[in-house]
Amino acid sequence: MTKRLRIATLGIHHETNTFASNKTTLDDFRHSGLQTYAVQRGQQYYDMHEKSQTSMSGFIQSSKKHDFELIPLLFAATDPAGTISAEVFNTLGGEALEMLRDQGPFDGVLLNQMGAAVSEEYPDMDGELARRVREIVGLNVPVAMTLDLHANVSQQMADETDALVIYKTNPHTDAVPRAHDACDLVVRMATENWRPAKWLEQPPMVVGIFQHDTRDMPMRAVMDDLESVLAQPGIVGGSIGEGYPWSDVHENGLACYVLHEDSLDEAKKAARWIAGRAWVNREALYSPIGPLPAESVEYAMKAASTKGDDSGPIVLLDVGDNIGAGSSGDSTFLLAEAVKRGAKSWLQTIRDPEAIAECLKAGIGTTVTVEVGGKTDSLHGDPVRLTGHISRMSDGRFEDTGVVHAGWRYFDAGTTVVLETEEGPTVVLVTSRVGNMSREQFYSLGYHPDDFDIVVAKGVVSPRPAYQPIASEMITVNSPGATSADMSTFDYNHVRKSLYPLDLGAEYVHE
Numbered sequence: 001m002t003k004r005l006r007i008a009t010l011g012i013h014h015e016t017n018t019f020a021s022n023k024t025t026l027d028d029f030r031h032s033g034l035q036t037y038a039v040q041r042g043q044q045y046y047d048m049h050e051k052s053q054t055s056m057s058g059f060i061q062s063s064k065k066h067d068f069e070l071i072p073l074l075f076a077a078t079d080p081a082g083t084i085s086a087e088v089f090n091t092l093g094g095e096a097l098e099m100l101r102d103q104g105p106f107d108g109v110l111l112n113q114m115g116a117a118v119s120e121e122y123p124d125m126d127g128e129l130a131r132r133v134r135e136i137v138g139l140n141v142p143v144a145m146t147l148d149l150h151a152n153v154s155q156q157m158a159d160e161t162d163a164l165v166i167y168k169t170n171p172h173t174d175a176v177p178r179a180h181d182a183c184d185l186v187v188r189m190a191t192e193n194w195r196p197a198k199w200l201e202q203p204p205m206v207v208g209i210f211q212h213d214t215r216d217m218p219m220r221a222v223m224d225d226l227e228s229v230l231a232q233p234g235i236v237g238g239s240i241g242e243g244y245p246w247s248d249v250h251e252n253g254l255a256c257y258v259l260h261e262d263s264l265d266e267a268k269k270a271a272r273w274i275a276g277r278a279w280v281n282r283e284a285l286y287s288p289i290g291p292l293p294a295e296s297v298e299y300a301m302k303a304a305s306t307k308g309d310d311s312g313p314i315v316l317l318d319v320g321d322n323i324g325a326g327s328s329g330d331s332t333f334l335l336a337e338a339v340k341r342g343a344k345s346w347l348q349t350i351r352d353p354e355a356i357a358e359c360l361k362a363g364i365g366t367t368v369t370v371e372v373g374g375k376t377d378s379l380h381g382d383p384v385r386l387t388g389h390i391s392r393m394s395d396g397r398f399e400d401t402g403v404v405h406a407g408w409r410y411f412d413a414g415t416t417v418v419l420e421t422e423e424g425p426t427v428v429l430v431t432s433r434v435g436n437m438s439r440e441q442f443y444s445l446g447y448h449p450d451d452f453d454i455v456v457a458k459g460v461v462s463p464r465p466a467y468q469p470i471a472s473e474m475i476t477v478n479s480p481g482a483t484s485a486d487m488s489t490f491d492y493n494h495v496r497k498s499l500y501p502l503d504l505g506a507e508y509v510h511e
């Protein structure tokens with residue numbers, strides 16, 4: 001009988017917006033809006049994912065399918081935000097690596113990363129973690145890294161692992177099958193004396209956030225190209241990294257990655273074919289054009305006045321305050337327009353611990369006047385003065401058993417207060433920056449987004465699985481903020497010298 005494989009998994013999962021003013025500290029890793037425990041060790045890492053639909057859920061399923069022993073070490077994830085402090089990497093990374101050293105030897109390692117983590121010391125934190133893992137386990141132990149589609153893939157990440165496996169869908173609904181792909185590769189590498197040939201190709205281009213939905217053209221064409229490569233004989237894996245535009249790092253941009261059974265030339269040829277076709281289409285793949293907040297609200301109110309009662313809400317996607325991409329969650333550009341124009345049937349969240357504290361002091365059932373939102377920095381509008389009846393308070397926890405973006409299940413928005421305002425909008429004040437990717441956020445408070453004329457979801461693609469089923473229309477609003485779709489509004493210093501669209505004359509050359 002052959003010995004059961006022992007495969008370790010660990011990860012520090014973060015999407016870092018280097019333009020966001022709020023740094024990501026160790027304190028942020030003590031609390032996460034995305035999961036009940038921001039840092040999970042050992043069995044807890046296993047238990048918190050077993051019934052979710054995350055990458056780890058896929059590792060667990062695969063360990064049963066392949067009958068390997070999955071050893072959960074440490075997993076840390078917190079909400080996307082600004083640059084990660086050096087202390088976070090040293091403390092959590094240090095602890096995870098120590099566990100890897102102490103609990104080994106292992107037959108394989110599954111790195112559970114998001115892929116756009118930037119720390120004060122390491123602009124390519126994912127690559128640095130992979131490098132240290134490799135240092136510990138050596139070349140003979142296969143290492144695979146699963147990644148979110150928004151990863152900024154570095155050469156170091158490719159070099160220090162044997163396989164990268166990235167989600168193929170945005171909204172991200174395939175974390176589980178991609179985790180299976182990663183496990184299949186690791187098991188094969190661990191049992192056969194084999195490693196795939198790998199090639200990472202990075203044409204100097206960025207895919208604009210408005211173009212990130214993989215179900216729509218033009219991004220769908222890039223994913224279709226990947227599928228046609230994956231169908232070729234000899235190709236054993238491959239991924240696209242859409243990139244994460246708000247990290248000012250060298251590897252920012254599109255990545256095309258291919259694994260071949262044994263031929264580096266074939267892997268390279270295939271990756272370059274996908275990259276070349278995306279490059280030709282670069283203009284279509286970056287176009288930050290959409291209605292501004294004022295136009296969007298005006299349009300939505302007009303449309304709401306003519307739509308039937310049984311047709312769902314008009315959902316405004318607040319691009320500039322994309323919580324899932326590290327923004328503050330307290331932008332008021334849309335709320336201010338709603339108040340100015342007298343919108344009555346309007347539902348949205350605003351992160352504002354200060355206003356919540358005032359409401360808690362006043363108590364449930366009372367009426368308060370508070371300044372709401374716009375407090376994190378100068379990018380997200382001014383506070384809006386509202387007078388409202390405090391109708392509901394909660395601890396902000398809610399659960400979604402459906403397929404939501406990236407498969408999260410146990411959410412925690414922190415102390416939450418609902419204000420039914422005299423101005424019109426119903427404003428849900430939350431403490432943590434949890435993205436609007438689940439309708440349960442409102443249902444759990446007794447509010448039905450389905451019953452409102454207009455609902456704001458702060459995000460671009462991640463809210464779609466939740467809101468597309470009920471929306472009569474979804475409008476992607478070109479709002480300002482830390483996640484503005486327009487890259488020219490940010491000051492990039494560390495990206496490649498010539499990168500489209502920051503350099504419209506960028507050229508894609510390779511030997």
Ligand SMILES: [Zn+2]
Nearest residue numbers: 148149150172
């Ligand atoms: Zn993502």
